[in-house]
Amino acid sequence: MDSTLYTRPDAIPDPHPGTAPTPAQGTAAPALTPGTAPVQAPVAAPHRTASSVASLREAVYARLRTAVLDGDFGPRERLAEMRLATRFGVSRTPVREALARLLTDGLIERGDGGLFVTIPNLAQLKDLYELRVTLELRGVARAIEDPSVRHDPAVVGAELERWYAMRAQPPPPDPRFVVQDERFHAELSRASGNPALTDALVAVGERIRRVRMYDFLTRDRVETTISEHIEIMEFVRDGRLDDGHRALRAHVGDSMAVVLERARRAMTQMALHTDRL
Structure with missing residues (x-):
């Protein structure tokens, strides 16, 4: 890393x-x-x-x-x-x-x-997570809808190599692993060729980072994230965009209930580590 x-x-x-x-x-x-x-x-x-x-x-x-x-x-x-x-x-x-x-x-x-x-409250987190999911999926969906949109193989390949290295030597649990996670999603979006979409995704990620960082406090969570990132990017690399879209949806949360629960969990972890809800 x-x-x-x-x-x-x-x-x-x-x-x-x-x-x-x-x-x-x-x-x-x-x-x-x-x-x-x-x-x-x-x-x-x-x-x-x-x-x-x-x-x-x-x-x-x-x-x-x-x-x-x-x-x-x-x-x-x-x-x-x-x-x-x-x-x-x-x-x-x-x-x-x-x-x-x-x-x-x-x-x-x-x-x-x-x-x-600034620490977002639960209602704000719900809205921001919903926006994040929408932006994440749109990057792949636009390539499915328009055959002329192709993911940049150089960006996809470089990001895959980075995550292969992390799979070989997983980093220890660390709240700042969220920076690595954000970079993956930003690069996946950037590879789809819409800079405005990527900029919006990065901005949302920064606003919820302070809470999301407490979602990476266990080795299992870090290693699962690494495996899912590799699976998603391999689907995109191989042109299996429908599979990539489904895997990405499962990864970022395929329903508002999942999104809200993830936000609640992150808020709980933050409260445990900062003595504040």
Whole structure:
């Protein structure tokens, strides 16, 4: 498995290397406490350019967005500007701007005392799961309905190889396995050749990731997912689209009752791990 999906540095790279103070020659840099992100010295304002400031803003937004989606913050953890600025080694301004964008994205929300990660309620999850199922199936259905629509063999083949490798060496149970699952479904959709459909599917996946990640806490669940992904993609590769459509429907939930039960189960798992429903 690509470990880069699971680890990443939090500090934002300095847009002007060499301008920040460094330890004197022969002096060791101060050691970091395990589990803490490195903090960079502030960059002198006169050296900033408009492009570097924009780059820094995007970097902070991207890092913070990834942290929110990956479940780095608890549901009751306030997203405080100063603490986040220290974490990323930047001033509060780019953090404030990133939080404003995440608020617009719907990934965080205002609550008592500040900003917190958005957690969909059961009714919202029901609607989002229904939309996800519709988008998932449409990618294969459009190829069944229109013979001119063909799945890209390069995309299908590459994704199959990735899952064959995981079948040979299954990853341990981990909530962040949901990222691998989302990538499979996005690639399956992308192979069908409708970018708008894929973008919509990715957006829905991100909105329910915080709950879905608790659906991958057992080895059996992970290994079953791997087997089902391979079966679906092999059907598509071999042109057995009707079989692929049926397998995909069974995989993502073939009725609202199944979808709702899966949402309830995920919410229950999240409650057990975060002490919050």
